[in-house]
Amino acid sequence: MFSSLTTPVTKRLWSASAALGISLLFSSVLSAQTINLSYNGAPDADKNAVHLFASNLKQILADKTQGELQLKLYPNSMLGEEEERMEQVMNTPSLNIASFGGISPQFPEIFVSAIPFMFGTFEQAHQFFDQGEYWKSAQQEFYKRTNTHLLAVVEEGGFLAFTNNKRPIHSPADFKGLRFRAMDKSQVALYESFGASGTPIPWTEVYMGLRTGVADGQMNPPMYIILGSLFEVQQYLTLANIQYSDQFLVANDALLKSLSPKQRKALEEAVNQANGMNREAVESQVEQRIQFLADKGMQVYRPSAQELAAFKEIGQPSYLAWLKEQNIDTKWIDMALKDAQ
The missing domain is CATH 3.40.190.170 (Bacterial extracellular solute-binding protein, family 7)
Structure with missing residues (x-):
């Protein structure tokens, strides 16, 4: 029975089928x-x-x-x-x-x-x-x-939060004298509006910069605080919803x-x-990550609506002034603020 299936004709058909399959596979790889x-x-x-x-x-x-x-x-x-x-x-x-x-x-x-x-x-x-x-x-x-x-x-990663290793931050006044890592010059301007200083530090150097005291604090969403193990070198976390990450x-x-x-x-x-x-x-994981940071020993603070308004009252006008100093046409600012409303 088996031998009858392997006639020369059948072998030729199998051979042609196999060649076609290989050709199609090769063609797919090439394409x-x-x-x-x-x-x-x-x-x-x-x-x-x-x-x-x-x-x-x-x-x-x-x-x-x-x-x-x-x-x-x-x-x-x-x-x-x-x-x-x-x-x-x-x-x-x-x-x-x-x-x-x-x-x-x-x-x-x-x-x-x-x-x-x-x-x-x-x-x-x-x-x-x-x-x-x-x-x-x-x-x-x-x-x-x-x-x-x-x-x-x-x-x-969600909204950015402030962290530092000196003291809890409940208001803009709590920034005075602190040194913060900045991702870019816009963040430097924001820190300065609160009375702190900002220094650009690449992400790959943030952990060591915080550990050695080059900077006292930084801002990132909870996900990145976990990613960089920053909870090991930062004690205080303020959930101020600063910027969308x-x-x-x-x-x-x-x-x-x-x-x-x-x-x-x-x-x-x-x-x-x-x-x-x-x-x-x-x-879906924001609160879970915040709890993780709390479990790691960070002191988590959620500002009240009034406290958030105080941050916004100082931080936003200062940032808008900085944008204009960069010669950014006000039409962009006007469009964005209108869209955000």
Whole structure:
């Protein structure tokens, strides 16, 4: 019975079928396009929301395109620091998730989106970026200047909180004389408005800077305080909801133009889906992360509405004045404040 199945004709059919399968597989491999995606932070989805977004985007895009588009992830700034990665995405067909440090040299108006105490809830921040005129205009202007596209605002950890290792911060007066790590010059301006000083320190050096007393404090969302183990060198946490914590997915123009309409649509849908998953994951774990920090020994303080108003009363006008000192056209500020309302 078995021998009757292996006739010369059958063997030829099997051989042809196998060859066709190998040919299709080889063709599929050849047609697959690999896209580099670079970003900050460790490849840990539990502690780094940017990596969570990148990982989900990679899987969703591969599924939507049946493997035609494959992302290769480069976490931990493997392809360079912020400005280097921006140069790469402007000049090579790739993707990059940039912070304010990467975007602002090309588009300083991005600092307008970080006006302190502009959002009281996640929903307000989402509406600002999903529907606001400021963000639509920012995307258009950024493309004109850089020939790259701001595809998405990636939620990376919730609202920023103040931490320090000297004393509890309940009011702006409590900042007096303290030294804070700043991510960029906009944060320096905010600290100075409260009577503190700010010094730029790269993320990779923040822990040691706080441990050795180069800085007394810093501000980040709870997720990043955990990611950097800053609870080991910071005692006081003030949940002041200072700014919405986000980064920006940037796409090279030549890359997008190389995609078919179907692939371009799949990429855009995958970005939206991955970002929605990030929002849900980040927001569902905020209180859990705050409790984790409390369990680690940090003294957590939740300002009252009146105390938050006091922070806003000093911090926001000072920041707006700083924006104008940077020669940022007031039209951007006006648009953003209107959208935030």
